[in-house]
Amino acid sequence: MSTNTPVLKIQDIHKSFGNLEVVRGVSFEVQKGETKVFIGPSGTGKSTLLKCINQLTAPDRGNVFLNGIEIVHSHGKINLYRQKMGMVFQNFFLFDHLTAVRNVEISLLKVKRMTRKEAREKAMEELNRVGMVDKADSYPAELSGGQSQRLSIARALAMDPEVMLFDEPTSSLDPELTGEVLDVMRRLARGGMTMVVVTHEMGFARWAANEIFFMDEGKILESGPPAEMFTRARFDRTRRFIKKMTELYAEEQDDR
Template identity: 50%
Template sequence: MTDEGFLAVEDVSKWYGDEQVLHDVSFEMGAGDVTVLIGPSGSGKSTMLRCVNRLAEAQEGSIRLDGVDVLDPGTDVNELRREVGMVFQGFNLFAHLTAVGNVALGPRRVLGLSKSDAMERAREELERVGLGDQFDSYPAELSGGQQQRVGIARALAMGPKLMLFDEPTSALDPELIGEVLSVMHDLVDDGMTMLVVTHEMSFARAVADEIVFLDNGRVVERGPPEQLFERPEHDRTGRFLERIAGHD
């Protein structure tokens, strides 16, 4: 672990109307760390992820990313999102653009790269995710796993400091999940800082530096994978992992 305070989430709370969906959530990550958020549906995992790049607004608490106060009203949200890549459950690709066109769009429009430089970067990132033979394919011509890998390449092309993954395999057929997890394994090996929401427990156990278990918007337990999987401190954690293990 390097620089333990690279991402520091402290006492974050979030409401949607009268419903409180996050209750004083706290955790921290160092640069190069992988933290995995787990928990039942509706536990606040995706909301917590979205608060990190201000796709959702936390009403209380503090989030600091590499020294920047994320929740400060004066923080440039567009600059924040340039440094925080996000991969969603859905692929959200532009149907009228090829794979390389989808990946090059951000570097051209947001980073101001020339068309040739943006296309070169897009090709490099598509190669990185194993799609060097699909530059000119349109989303409709790609499998779900390939589309999600284009989505990962698109986020990587912006040169992010932090990658957020919101259940990136949940929309995929079972036989396609492995190819996306393989790319994510490679990113871990490359030292990418990653905050991941997933139900893939074998993946979480293999790559996480820390697992944070959320239930009803609260952190029930957090710690290294071997602690949560082998000797959880809370019965609620053990019950959840036993139940989900049968589906992993």
């Protein structure tokens, strides 16, 4: 494997639900340490695309290469590849019956087969990374939205993934809680984590993205570095969307 093999290479992904083709041929690459951000109106296939990457949704057509290895047709081995792709969901999907620390621990114990001691240490380390050590013994129902999402990030990070997939991580949070989640994500990006992010947070996109993709009707309409997309996007559709979102999420603009 050469040094410039992309961590992720997505090739011509298609996905339909019934007669509706939600993703209509999307290709892109992510190099190590890069953050790629997908923006675009709701219902344009961004989340479906993300789920097609780690095969939570099976694409109808196209390929996904993780470190150069094709994983769409990996059959029984997909759970091995998923360990390397952390995913954060809009609705957290924390394990309701487990405390925060056990939410992080369970995959270490059952998937990575660590000992109890190793798993606990690693879990506490990850909780520390997202500022949740004092909530280690709380159950998901006892956490705020921001805390829940930080916990779900810790849970994904504990597997030491090579790439993190974020599916609208702040969309179900109260506006005053988005900041603490975006902080964690910014720190990850700064720390060199490879990330693919679907978000409406223009401030984050502008700050963190190496490249922004504007998706419309299942396709990438255009893409480019933030400076270009924010100031001289080619399509009127893109410009109007970015303008509208920037106004909506203005408070995130002037961040760090």
